Amino acid sequence: MTSDSQAGPGIERLLANFQRWLLEGQFQRGSFSKYRGDEPSLQRMNLRPVQIKGRPHLQIVFRHATRDVTKNHPAEQAAAALRPWLGSGAFRHAVLHHGTARTEWMVTERGQVHARTVSAAPPQLSPAQQPHPGGEAPSSAKAAHNRAKHRYLSIDRPFLVELGVTTAEHALVPSMARKWKQINKFIEVFAHALKTSTLASATHLEIVDFGCGKGYLTFAIHDWLRHTCGIDAVVTGVELRADLVALCNAAVDRLGLHGLHFIQGDVRHWQPRQLDVMIALHACDTATDHAIDLGVRGGAAIVLCSPCCHKQIRPQLLQPHPMRPVLRHGVHLGQEAEMLTDSLRALLLESRGYEAQVFEFVSLEHTNKNKMILGVRRPQAGNEAQALQQVAALKAYYGVKEHCLETLLSAPGSGSVAKPDVN
Secondary structure, X not given: OEEEEEEOOOHHHHHHHHHHHHHXXXXXXXXXXXXXXXXXOEEEEEEEXXXXXXXXXXXXXXXXXXXXXXXXXXXHHHHHHHHHHHHOOOEEEEEEEEOOEEEEEEEOOOOOEEEEEEEOOOOOOOHHHOOXXXXXXXXXXXXXXXXXXXXXXXXXXXXXXXXXXXXXXXXXXXXXXXXXXXXXXXXXHHHHHHHHOOOOOOOEEEEEEEOXXXXXXXXXXXXXXXXXXXXXXXXXXEEOOHHHHHXXXXXXXXXXXXXXXEEEOOHHHOOOOOOOEEEEEEEEOOHHHHHHHHHHHOOOOEEEEEEEOOOOOHHHOOOOXXXXXXXXXXXHHHHHHHHHHHHHHHHHHHOOOEEEEEEEOOOOOOOOOOEEEEEEEOOOOOXXXXXXXXXXXXXXXHOOOOOHHHHHHOOOOOOOOOOOOOO
């Protein structure tokens, strides 16, 4: 790397350079951080070039704590669009990638502006990386070590650009590396479940994703099923926040996708309907139970949940001997409530004809909401009665009076099984 540092180039000079890079097609991506403005929920701005009706535009994604807001500006107006966010000193740091270089820009506490342009030089190869004489191939061990990781999704898929996971040149945005890994892990889990389910040879699938948020995984499963597997998938994303629904549907329209749409709704008020796959990732507390119930009622062959929050069971828990010394600590009581809640959910799925697993979805280094419940419907009856006996035994041991999913599944029309007596 070679570096050329300059002090005090001024905001106007930075804006002029930025607009020139954008108009000349050199600008690749950028981000603004260290926000000090008046909007308490705003965290950062992500920038990327886009083409709208054949004309270059600047897309700005305002990343808030709970939502993203996207705005597009013609390239000729890019400098004017950024000026209010820089002139006020709202953002104190920026990184702009252009051509083979990047420009870092920052404002000090005294209001001084500093910029540095760093050019990328060709990487220096170690002796082990130098070409072999006569073009000999490296050893099989090295080849295996250097082999790219298998990904279920190609990084050049258009929806990744649209959602800001990759740049217009299909390079991974550094801040989205964890999201990219999560997307691929999700598709890997789903692909295995699909292969082992009664849907393995299906040519048409009805899928509902509750609490889909910005739709990263909703777009991903639709793209993988249609583009990679050639399956006629109809995927519905359900989200409570209207702005995210509008954002996702606008992306669907721009990409011209078929079989994918987003609607505003609350899983707790959703009416059961026939479906093949039910997804609910990070549905809070009993919203996960409502989603599982809708999957069971809808006849879903695959249920995929990543629970979030476990508030219902904790106030009911007794501290039975010899667990009392363990559960007297609040943090342990919370962990026990989480473990018990999800174990009961898995058993209740088994009582309705599913093979259920609870496992780590992604590493804790990526998110602390890393648990997944996977239910795959069995082709034949299994240990439904035994699962209900285990549910009753666990509830009796911990003093649990009511579990939301059990109540929902026991309601009329759910195909519930009579509860056994536990001695």
